[in-house]
Amino acid sequence: MPSLRQALATYINHDAEADELDNIQANKEIVWTENLLKSIEWKLFEDLCMEFLRIKNCDAKVTSTGADGGIDIKITDRNGIVFAIAQCKAWSKPVGVKPIRELYGIMAGERIKLGLFLTTSGFSEDARNFADGKSLILIDSREMVEAINQLAPNGRAKLDGLIRQNDYQTPTCVNCNTKMVKRTAKTGPNAGNAFWGCVNFPRCKNTMKVRKQSDASSTHQ
Structure with a gap:
């Protein structure tokens, strides 16, 4: 598989990577670790990935929530x-x-030249074997954290700001794009158990499990 920088080099200009970013005032630099990355809820993780790509001077945009057949971000070239x-x-x-x-398959159907898959976890051996030799870049939690920590200070500050300015652990409703609230099941087999529910209930009945503290990442599938 090509590296991220190699794959993007044909389409973008890396020279201005950090210079065009706005300065974000930070009291203390956030320590980026895999545990922190795993604790970020799904929607903010999408935003984090988009900002990371923009720092790399990509014209990246997040697609509408829950739309585009699973495509979360689109990157356009100079044209x-x-x-x-x-x-x-x-x-x-x-x-x-x-x-x-x-x-x-989406890449082939839409004649897209490059595909990226970024995750807060890792990839199975079969997944990596399939991607090998194709225009696919797989970025797991370790590689993502390493890439963030290697950014210039302004780039780091941009991503730090996302964490400081948001409730980064409470999941977002995939239907309504609003933060969910923690509720307790009153009836049924899960009575007494906590869960995340949409603030727009009963109009929206989307729910998510409350994950254990040791496994705090919200799962959006």
Whole structure:
């Protein structure tokens, strides 16, 4: 697989990577670790990936919530043509080969030259084997944290700001794009158990499990 920088080099200019970013005042630099990355809810992780790509001087835009057949981010070239698509999944379990095959299928169907899959977890051996030799870049939690920590100070500050300015652990409703609230089931087999519910209930009945503290990442599938 090509590196992220190598794959994007044909389409973008890296020279201005950090210089064009706005300065964000920070009292203290956030320490980026895999544990922090795994604690970020799915929607903010998408926003984090988009900002990371923008720091790399990509023209990246997040697609509408829950739309585009699983495409989370589109990247356009100098002429405004989409040349890359990305999926960003805040999952706790390793990504298997199926989502990678689906991403590659979207690329083939829409004649997209490059595909990226970024996750807060890792990838199975089958997933990596499938991506090998193709225009696919798989970025797991370790690689993502390393890439963030290697950014210039202004780039780091930009991503730090996302964490400081947001409730980064409370999940977002995929239907309504609003933060969910923690509720307790009153009846049924899960009575007494906490869960995340949409603030727009009963109009929206979307729910998510409350994950254990040791496995705090919200799963959006």
